[in-house]
Amino acid sequence: MNLRRERTALWITAAIAVAAIIFGIVQYRQVQQLKILGEVARQRAFFNLLSHVENMEGNLAKARASSTPAQRSAFLTACWSHSQGAQENISVMGMTTVDLSAMQKFVAQVGDYCMVLSQKLARGDTVTPSEWEVLATCETGVKDLVRALAETGASAFRGGGSQAGLLSLRLAAPLPSNDDAWFRGFSEIDSLVQSVPSPAYDGPFSDRALESKPLANPGPEISQDEAERIAIDFMNQGENYTNVQVDNLEGVVPAFLVTGTRNGGSEVSVAVARAGGAVLWAVDHKKLSNPQLDVDAARQAATSFLDKLGLDTLIETGWRKPETHGDRVVFTFAGTGSVTADSRPVQVVLYPEMVKVEVALDTGDIISYDAMAYLTNDVSKQLKPPLVSAKEAGATLNPELVREGEPRLTVIPLVSGRAVMAWEFRVTHQTDTYLIYINAMTGEEEMVLQMVIDESGSLTM
Amino acid sequence: MSRKVLSLAVVAALLIFCSVFLKADIPHCVAAPEWALAAPQSWLDEVHLIARLIMGEATGEPLAGQVAVGAVILNRVRSPEFPNTVAGAVYDPWAFESVENGLIWTREPTAENIRAAELALNGWDPTYGALFFWNPSKPVSPWIWTRSIIVQIGSHVFGR
Numbered sequence: 273m274n275l276r277r278e279r280t281a282l283w284i285t286a287a288i289a290v291a292a293i294i295f296g297i298v299q300y301r302q303v304q305q306l307k308i309l310g311e312v313a314r315q316r317a318f319f320n321l322l323s324h325v326e327n328m329e330g331n332l333a334k335a336r337a338s339s340t341p342a343q344r345s346a347f348l349t350a351c352w353s354h355s356q357g358a359q360e361n362i363s364v365m366g367m368t369t370v371d372l373s374a375m376q377k378f379v380a381q382v383g384d385y386c387m388v389l390s391q392k393l394a395r396g397d398t399v400t401p402s403e404w405e406v407l408a409t410c411e412t413g414v415k416d417l418v419r420a421l422a423e424t425g426a427s428a429f430r431g432g433g434s435q436a437g438l439l440s441l442r443l444a445a446p447l448p449s450n451d452d453a454w455f456r457g458f459s460e461i462d463s464l465v466q467s468v469p470s471p472a473y474d475g476p477f478s479d480r481a482l483e484s485k486p487l488a489n490p491g492p493e494i495s496q497d498e499a500e501r502i503a504i505d506f507m508n509q510g511e512n513y514t515n516v517q518v519d520n521l522e523g524v525v526p527a528f529l530v531t532g533t534r535n536g537g538s539e540v541s542v543a544v545a546r547a548g549g550a551v552l553w554a555v556d557h558k559k560l561s562n563p564q565l566d567v568d569a570a571r572q573a574a575t576s577f578l579d580k581l582g583l584d585t586l587i588e589t590g591w592r593k594p595e596t597h598g599d600r601v602v603f604t605f606a607g608t609g610s611v612t613a614d615s616r617p618v619q620v621v622l623y624p625e626m627v628k629v630e631v632a633l634d635t636g637d638i639i640s641y642d643a644m645a646y647l648t649n650d651v652s653k654q655l656k657p658p659l660v661s662a663k664e665a666g667a668t669l670n671p672e673l674v675r676e677g678e679p680r681l682t683v684i685p686l687v688s689g690r691a692v693m694a695w696e697f698r699v700t701h702q703t704d705t706y707l708i709y710i711n712a713m714t715g716e717e718e719m720v721l722q723m724v725i726d727e728s729g730s731l732t733m
Numbered sequence: 734m735s736r737k738v739l740s741l742a743v744v745a746a747l748l749i750f751c752s753v754f755l756k757a758d759i760p761h762c763v764a765a766p767e768w769a770l771a772a773p774q775s776w777l778d779e780v781h782l783i784a785r786l787i788m789g790e791a792t793g794e795p796l797a798g799q800v801a802v803g804a805v806i807l808n809r810v811r812s813p814e815f816p817n818t819v820a821g822a823v824y825d826p827w828a829f830e831s832v833e834n835g836l837i838w839t840r841e842p843t844a845e846n847i848r849a850a851e852l853a854l855n856g857w858d859p860t861y862g863a864l865f866f867w868n869p870s871k872p873v874s875p876w877i878w879t880r881s882i883i884v885q886i887g888s889h890v891f892g893r
Contacts (some may be wrong), residue, residue, distance in 0.1 A: 356817075363816035366826035373814035380813030523861040523883045531795065541797045543859070553857065557796050557845075594780075594851040602855055628855060642857045 310366065317361040322421050324358035327351075328382065329418050332411040335386075336404065341393040348390035355383020369451070370458040378417070378465035382410045385471040395716060406471045413468035420464055424457025491548020496528060498549060503530035503542035506551050511535045525648060527552055534558070550647050555640045560599040563633035567591060567601055567729075573636040574603045574629040583646075586627055592729035600639060601729070602630045609652040613681065614661060621682040624649035624691050651683050651691050658693060658712035665695040665710035668717065673699040673708070684709055684719060694718050707732065779819045783807075783850035784842035786823050789831025790866075791889065796849055798887035801860045803853030805891065808862050815864070860884055863891035 328351050335347035358379045362372050389399050389407065399407075494502070496518045504513055513532035521527040527543045534540055538558035545552055565573075571588065578586055586605035593601045607625030610617050626649075630640035662679045669675070676698045685691050694709035709719040721732040783803045791802040809815035809822040816822050824832060831837050842850075860866075865880050866889045867873045880892035 359813075359817060360821065363821055363825055368827055376815065377813040380817070384813070519885070521859075521884050521886075525861070529797070529886070539795065541795060543797075553859065555796055555800075555852070592855075594848070626856075628857070630852075640852065640857075642855075644858070645856070 313364065314366055317364045317366075318421075318425060321358050321361040321365070322418070322425065324354040324361065325379070325414060325418050325421060327354040328358065328379075329411065329414045332382075332386070332407065332414060336407065336411065341396075344399075345390045345393040348386040348393070352383040352387040352390065355379050355386070359383075367454065367458060369455050371462060372458060374462045374466045375417070375458075378413065378468060381470055382414060385410060409469065410471060413465065416464055416468075417461065420457065420461045424453065424461065427457060428453035491545070491550070493546055494528075494544070494549040499528035499544040499546075500530050502544050502549050502551065503528075503540075503554070504532070506542055506554060507534075507540050507556065513540070525552060525644070545647070550643070551641070552644050552647060553640075553642045554638075556637070558632070558637070558639060560632050560639075561634040563599050565631075565633045565636055567593075570601045570631040570633055570636060571603060573631050573638070574605075577629060577638050577641075578605065578627070583627065586646075587621065589621065589623070589626075590730050590732075592731060594728075598728075599633050600630055601633060602628055602640075604628050607646060607652060609655050609683075611655050611657050611681070613658050618681050620655060620693070621680060621696070622649075622651050623682055624651050624685045649685075649691075654691075655683070655693070656713075658695075660695070660710070660712050660715045662695055664715060665712065666697065668710055668715060669697060669699065669708060670701075673697075673701050673706070675699050676705070681712060682709070686718070692718055780847060780850045780854060781842070782819055782823055783853060784846040785837040786829060786831065787849050788840070788842040788846045789837040790829060791849075791887075792843075792846070794887040794889065796845060796852075797859050798889055799846060799849035800852045800857055801863070801884075801886050801889070801891055802866060803850045804858040804860050805863050805866050807853055808858065808860070808864055812864055859886060860891040862893060864893050866891045 331347045331351035331354065335344045335351065338344045338347060359376055362376045362379065365372060385406070389403060392399060500516060500518055504516075507513075511534055513534060516530065516532040519529045519531075521529045521543055526546045528546060530542045530544060532540050534556070536558060538556055540554070540556050542554040543552040544550070571591070575588075578584065583605075585608050587608055588603055589606045590604045591601055605627045607622040607627075609620045609622055611620055612618070624645060626645040628640070628642040629638060631637070632639045658681060662681075666675070666679060679695045679697045682694055682696045683691050684694050684696075693712040695712050697708045697710070699706050699708055705723040705725060707719075707721040707723060708717065709721075710716070711718045724731040724733065783806055786806060787799045787802050791799045794802075806819060806822050809825075810817055810819055816825055823829065827833065829837075861883050863883050865877060867877050868888050869885075869890055870888065877892075882890050882892045884891050
């Protein structure tokens with residue numbers, strides 16, 4: 273009897289041991305497979321990156337060697353396209369021990385610069401000798417990057433290493449690589465690309481665009497108590513606020529952040545500029561009931577609100593109900609100015625001076641306000657009469673476009689952070705609507721925006 | 734004979750248990766809902782992706798703090814040092830803890846998270862262009878303190 277029990281116990285123990293071993297092996301294999309997948313993804317990203325950077329180098333060289341603007345433009349555009357691919361692969365390398373952001377920035381700026389020059393050539397402009405010199409510097413930087421990447425790869429794949437070196441059980445990594453070599457190589461690349469001077473140009477990733485700071489709205493310093501009073505007056509309705517707290521917001525426009533709880537229980541936050549006491553933004557956290565108002569009634573509420581703030585010269589430039597909420601609507605307003613064109617005063621829409629007002633459709637209350645752009649982009653002082661008339665600008669439009677309404681004079685912000693004066697034409701092509709902006713000083717097309725118009729309002733892209 | 738059969742049954746049961754246990758335990762990517770499989774090119778998809786990140790990173794924060802997290806994502810898209818799409822910035826390896834541990838897919842974003850994402854996409858940036866945020870009361874990489882702090886909203890500080 274005892275023998276039988278012992279045998280049974282032995283069987284069960286053996287079974288548990290076998291199951292535990294199988295469990296361990298299966299789990300180990302799966303973890304290793306995941307490691308291999310991660311390593312393979314990194315290696316693929318590395319080789320793609322190398323290929324894209326090599327192609328950047330090739331296209332830069334061809335652009336400099338080419339004799340015709342059209343060919344040069346094509347090579348520069350191809351370089352930009354490969355820089356996009358390189359950036360994508362840098363972002364999925366998954367390096368935990370080394371920072372790749374300098375390489376990412378270098379590749380983005382070279383591609384961006386190529387696109388700026390390509391557009392210049394496509395417009396029929398000449399690329400200046402100094403711009404070709406900058407391009408040559410970029411090319412040298414890219415060449416050095418190719419060499420450094422190739423060396424890093426050769427060193428990382430030589431002799432395997434810690435990344436996948438423990439793999440066994442027929443699961444050895446296809447290309448075992450060495451973590452230390454990756455680290456050393458990319459650290460050197462980081463120093464290398466930081467030593468290449470950034471090109472000076474007007475593109476979205478230029479240092480000028482990155483470093484551009486909004487203009488502070490000057491004024492006398494206000495105290496915390498004043499900020500609290502301004503914030504409560506702003507959200508008004510003569511309510512008593514509880515749990516009022518004032519914190520400091522440091523940054524480009526130092527402000528006081530006033531938070532409080534309304535009678536109804538919703539939390540309200542208002543940022544008040546320390547210099548001058550202007551309200552930068554405000555948001556009411558209230559829960560909304562079923563919509564009772566239409567867009568026109570909400571527009572009336574937003575306009576009245578702005579009038580009370582003394583912002584009665586703003587004009588509405590668009591509205592949109594958020595896709596996921598039909599219970600509110602956001603109106604966008606822009607500042608206005610005036611210049612003389614064709615011997616008569618013409619209104620200018622100042623898009624950089626933007627204010628957004630969100631209205632609840634249950635009560636018409638203002639639930640958010642954002643005047644940061646309005647208060648920090650004073651472009652009205654820089655207005656000059658246009659050198660290109662609306663008629664001349666209109667003559668440059670694609671003849672296939674159908675114009676809607678009269679053109680209007682605007683100031684538009686460019687991705688580089690600059691603002692330019694432009695004639696705005698609303699046009700349609702087949703079933704789509706566009707806004708075309710023609711520079712009012714040079715007559716060049718500056719921007720094309722496609723409008724998405726539906727029952728929720730409009731979007732531009 | 735019956736004992737042998739019993740033992741074999743025990744072994745089989747253990748194996749089945751192990752396989753089920755294994756299935757639950759091995760780290761794997763949580764399946765994304767159907768809408769997430771489409772290319773996130775529309776505004777609506779970007780709203781949801783940003784809202785999920787806000788849910789994972791800033792639940793419990795004031796609304797302005799949630800908008801600020803969304804604004805950091807959009808500032809990264811505009812920066813040459815980070816991927817230039819919303820999805821690229823959200824899924825940038827090791828960038829966000831809630832993406833690494835799958836938290837962003839464990840529950841649906843709230844209406845507040847979605848509103849915060851919409852406000853950020855509408856252009857509201859309470860961080861003045863911040864590229865990083867962290868909770869100073871939690872253990873973080875010492876490197877993050879080399880960033881210049883722009884603003885503190887709720888329990889997060891935002892820096893560049």
